[in-house]
Amino acid sequence: MTARIQVPAKAKRGEVIEIRIAIQHPMETGFRFDDGGRAIPKNVVNQLVCRYNGVEIFRAEMGSGIAANPFLDFFTVAEASGELVFDWVDDQGQTGSERAALTVTG
């Protein structure tokens, strides 16, 4: 699973920073049928968690209403230098992970 994350490399302590993540995923709704008339099983990224130095700061539980290649955008407060780790899993049990370093000054 290809994914892209955007986290500012540097921030001041207490600054509100924007974090963006895009995951390449078909987000199959479970409502579609293939050319042979067979139902295509539902397969969506059902959970995404972001941890900042081990502390969970963001969690998304997604369903069939989310479009393919989900794009999420949220904010957090820069507190200390460290790492943001993203983990997600889809209905077929496939997992994905991305990480980014953040340097906090001041």
Next chain:
Amino acid sequence: MMVRWLLRGALVTAFALHCAAGHAQQAVRPQPLKSGLDFTGPEVRELQHDDFANPGMLWISRGEALWQEAAGPGRKSCAGCHGEAKTGMQGVATRYPRIDEGSARLINLEGRIQQCRESRQQAEPFKYESAELLALTAYVAQQSRGMPMSVAIDWQNRHNFEAGRAMYYRRMGQMNLSCAQCHQDNWGRKLGPETISQGHGVAYPIYRLEWQTMGSLHRRFRSCLSGVRAELMPQGSPEFLDLELYLAWRAGNLPIETPGVRR
């Protein structure tokens, strides 16, 4: 009286046919040239211009990884021969489709990548429309982003160009419509809720929101053909390549936009 009436009818018909034929002979560009982006809404434009939010960038990232990935028995990668795509592939997409020197056949960017993969890397070629081929094509085309198309018609590709032009003006399918009737004669007007674009291929492969994925220009051709209920040719077929060449010429000096986003 009857004979005169018939004769006049025949003359009028002949004149109308002559005009229609005369019109069909012309290879013309729409004036002024407008990118498909000009016919979309502000949200779509914003999505394409945001290099992070643009969903096509996911395919670009994948293409970037594939560019470095060794394949085939010789474990060769694209980067092994061509070096960095940022320098080596700059401007390449503006010159496609073009005549392949070896086979003397018209090939597009997808075809060139496939050919490299088969003959140089000796690896299994990707399927047309596969995620891998779309990713690599988009990655290579993106290196020419902002550069004007520069396809020249000469003695080598004239035959393909003429075939493409003929297809562009040929009425097709149960709806009996040609490409030109919408995209040349009526661009800017409404077809249902959609504004008809000039139908340029400079943003391909594109992320189409309707498809919820990346797709090639040939996939778009098939969507149009399906819309006029005509026979669908397979992606990569010679007819589609000829049409792609005609469109590349028709796009004049419009800049490449890959990865484009459209509704």
